[in-house]
Amino acid sequence: MVTSHYKRHLAKTVTWRIVGTLDTILLSWIITGNPVTGLKIGGAEIITKMVLYYLHERIWFNRGIRDSRKRHLFKTLTWRAVGTLDTVLLSWFISGNPLTGLKIGFAEVVTKMILYYLHERVWYRINFGLEQHRESRSWRKT
Structure with a gap:
């Protein structure tokens, strides 16, 4: 049986x-x-990023950073490091040009950090999969 936090x-x-x-x-x-x-x-990226993102979520699931904004900021930074490296390598491989890989990777640093932070804030407000987890963690703040 798949537990709700995995879902x-x-x-x-x-x-x-x-x-x-x-x-x-x-x-x-x-x-x-x-x-x-x-x-x-x-x-x-659909394949590589889904695997990497899922692993990133699993690693961060039980981290004890109590302030939600700090937690989301740290998650944003760690995910962006992993995501940018993946994008640079894939873009280089597909385009055949390392400079193109770097341009694409670094261009998305800004857009993806903003989008990821907003994604985290939206998901923080959604209870899907947190019913049992939130009961045991009353420290979550908005």
């Missing part, structure tokens, strides 16, 4: 991947000038 992590993984993939496709298209390259990079 929550999977749901967060899917929703974040939709947002992140659309951002990557758009940035890659703008930087390369080629929509097909943008779609290839975004498509490749």
Whole structure:
């Protein structure tokens, strides 16, 4: 039986991947000038980022940072480091140009950090998968 917090992590993984993939496709298209390259990079990231994001969620699940805003900021920073490295490598591989990989990776640092922080704030307000977990953790603040 899959517990509710696993379902929550999977749901967060899917929703974040939709947002992140659309951002990557758009940035890659703008930087390369080629929509097909943008779609290839975004498509490749669907697999790598979903696995990496799920693992990131599992690692952060029981961390004891009590202030929700600090927690979301730290999660944003650690995820962005992992995500940017993945994007740089995939973009380099798909475009064949390391400079293109760096441009795409660093362009998304700003957009993805903002989008990720907002995604975390939205999910913080959603109870899906937290019914039992919130009962045992009364320290969560808005």
